[in-house]
Amino acid sequence: MDIENFAFQVIAKQGKARAGLLTTLHGDIETPIFMPVGTQATVKSLTPAQLDEIGVQILLSNTYHLYLRPGADLIEKFGDLHQFMKWNKPILTDSGGFQVFSLGDLRKIDSDGVTFKSHLDGSMHRFTPEKSISIQEKLGADIIMAFDECSDPENYQYSIKAMERTHRWAERCIAAKQRKDQALFGIVQGGIHADLREQSAVFLTSLNFPGYAIGGLSVGESKVDMLNTIELVNGVLPEGKPRYLMGVGTPFDLVEGIRRGVDMFDCVLPTRLARHHAAMTLSGRMNLSKAAYKSDALPIDDTCTCYTCQNFSRGYIRHLINAKEILASTLLSIHNVFTLVKLSKDLRRHIIEQDFDEYAELVLSNLEKEDS
């Protein structure tokens, strides 16, 4: 595929872990990288200036949500999604596939696409590979995703069917794509079945995408199945292209994913946990609403250098939660996103310094079991 302003380079490796540099029209991204999610053209409770200060290099936004509200045509009137939400660094949009499949009874899949009911107003809509690409071209992200079908990962027959559909749709996405300044990533499916995952990775590699995603994981399968699948798929995907593990983002998952050659991650977890009063740390989660923190003058994590930990006490955050103040969400979101961005940055440095394994073991040994 002919793409302008997009390149990927592996600059260091240790075992299967890779430190890379991804170049896009809106700037470079040092990989491995965690991408926070701005579902509705905003990372909930944070300004772009705060995201910048956290060190966020690339955001993910959701095609399904933006298509329904405010609409891709409206965003195009403002230029593109970068200009609409004033995030001038790289953006990745998903295809809408995962979201429409998640609608359950509200959607019907056929070989050509998916018909679904809006969760907002019940109106009927239809996504096809061509439609998804058309919307994503209007949104104008630097990286866009092929329209795929996520199966029940343990159901072998369904996983075959969804994988084959995903492959045909991948070809249609390539054919439909017109813009030359966006990189289209293919998505490997196949549930937790080694033969299907291998077949999918081989087939998609033959289509020569500029990057690849591993889809359909972290949707109910065991951690062992998830990690084995990542390892298997990355063994097939080409070395010189970026690999993106979709929808995954605990500290444990980052370490184990990067160890197995993943370059990119996204997850709503840090901002969702923040709204539920929880802080992510490298020694487990903390629920800041607990009365135990009432007069606690320590920061969430006294080794953390985020704005929240550099300034505010657990006791103050607990007060904000108790008083139902919005600032609680903002401060916890800053900390949680920072934690994952910083972890990916630290892991990258240790790959370059060739002591990744030691650092990975240290991080994993500190993480409490409930966080894994």
Add this chain to the structure above:
Amino acid sequence: MDIENFAFQVIAKQGKARAGLLTTLHGDIETPIFMPVGTQATVKSLTPAQLDEIGVQILLSNTYHLYLRPGADLIEKFGDLHQFMKWNKPILTDSGGFQVFSLGDLRKIDSDGVTFKSHLDGSMHRFTPEKSISIQEKLGADIIMAFDECSDPENYQYSIKAMERTHRWAERCIAAKQRKDQALFGIVQGGIHADLREQSAVFLTSLNFPGYAIGGLSVGESKVDMLNTIELVNGVLPEGKPRYLMGVGTPFDLVEGIRRGVDMFDCVLPTRLARHHAAMTLSGRMNLSKAAYKSDALPIDDTCTCYTCQNFSRGYIRHLINAKEILASTLLSIHNVFTLVKLSKDLRRHIIEQDFDEYAELVLSNLEKEDS
């Protein structure tokens, strides 16, 4: 009264309008100044870093709310309110008087103080002048307020009674005060009655407070009565002390108050309007939830230099409101607080440059009637 680290200097005058410099332990304040309100130890939806960037020089916080939650003793454990909420610039706390009187049926006033029911859990509490000072000393603001009684401004008999009680309580507040690093301001009462306001201003001046507030206005009286009362009171109060008009804060009120010699203002309006989707501008209010703004690429105010107007369109803010995103409140709060802080700064400059009247007329002629 013997106070350390507190001084006020009038550096320029034009007519009755004054440009001054207020010195406190936590820094200098250029007056006239608008103070945003951080009721529960947070200016709703804004971080201290954002307040700093807006140019906020001093915050107000509410004794009644902080006393109930998280409690003055708890805040004292963190050092003081500055350290608890990490606002290292000046803070002013009110006395709790206005809030408990606003409880209506939930409170009972006697000559010694007020017994009231918590609006949070119905528990019974009692404020006296001594109690209010004790709480405010624990909170540790730079400027604290005398405990006063606000009357129904048009009821002459009640206004006499409330004023006399306010005077006795003012003396008790002075006697109760122990800390030497906080400036206690007296509050002039007397409703809209010229004889009472004059009597109150004369009496409080005799107590030699380091600063004076005009209380009991903007509580239902007409604009004409409000402005006449301000003019009358400021004619009696000493020139060399700061004058604070409590709870007032539209652009119209700032211009007319400053024109009559007011130095300080506070109001919840900018952050409250933000939560109700309204932007304050010097040409009137805008409700950003309107469909008319859907594809509007202009900022709220294209002459405004706040972070919101420098970056975001009306159309984007309208989308955030429509999608119920927290960022809408944050961006509107930044703009609204900035508008009032900037207006007070501009009015100050024009006092120094001796063209205040021309600028004031220009601002007033641009304001739409519904904003006044």
